Amino acid sequence: MIGIHTKIEDLVKADTNMIVFFNKEKTDFCCNGHMTVEEVAKEKNIDPIILVRKIQDRIDTGNSKAKEIIDLYDFKELRIGEMIDSILIDHHKKERDLLFEIDPLLNKILSVHFARHGEELMKLHSLFADLKKELEEHFVKEEEITFPLMLENESLSREVIKKVEELETDHEEAEDIIKEIIELTDWFKVPKDACRSYIHTFDLLEELVKDVFVHIFKENSIMFEKFRNKERK
Known part of the structure; x- marks a missing residue:
């Protein structure tokens, strides 16, 4: 389950479509992949619950479409x-x-x-x-x-x-x-x-x-x- 303590790198490992999402959000999922959703939200000065919902929406949308071709x-x-x-x-x-x-x-x-x-x-x-x-x-x-x-x-x-x-x-x-x-x-x-x-x-x-x-x-x-x-x- 995705929550505010979920690590960014774990989201990318679980769903490669998140690479596209984090690129658009200008979120560093590479060297800062250890950061949690809550830490990213704090850095961006937004509500972590809102960021969790955006991530979940992206995953739900991605699951209904063809996966990005990233191996x-x-x-x-x-x-x-x-x-x-x-x-x-x-x-x-x-x-x-x-x-x-x-x-x-x-x-x-x-x-x-x-x-x-x-x-x-x-x-x-x-x-x-x-x-x-x-x-x-x-x-x-x-x-x-x-x-x-x-x-x-x-x-x-x-x-x-x-x-x-x-x-x-x-x-x-x-x-x-x-x-x-x-x-x-x-x-x-x-x-x-x-x-x-x-x-x-x-x-x-x-x-x-x-x-x-x-x-x-x-x-x-x-x-x-x-x-x-x-x-x-």
Whole structure:
């Protein structure tokens, strides 16, 4: 039963449609998934009972429609090695491709629309550069250090746990940058005089951000949690 003490991450685990809901509500379900409905409501300065009702309405609506195509249900059942393979294929590759595609487009619209939107686009350009650096370095740390350590160590060592905690810190830093991007663009709203390239760039940025949110949630709330708990069983 959903109540004010229900954790955000538990709602997402139980119903992947909640990802869409929390994105629209601008609620961090990744690094702050441990927060309860009551804590989120307090942060947003709203009645927690009203938020519970909104969540229940979303779940009821979602149950009457086709589920969003997000494979959290299947992901939860995978072994650690299979989870790592899924992260590499479904998120690292996709996000690298999106970063590569967005970079020149953002430079293009900064140049073309500088006269009218230079201040916002220069700030966005800087934030994107920070995010790109953060993600690319994070990918390498996962692929070359932490994921191999997770696969090689049957028992939990302090070294491996420390590396996992470092990745969680990386996630928080990436999320902080993303929150600035979302606030700056008002969730990727384009100006009235936006050209096709402008619109396409913002669409790709939104796609990247949504994928990073799911990526972080899978690691923090499912894979890392399962890895930490494997010796307790």
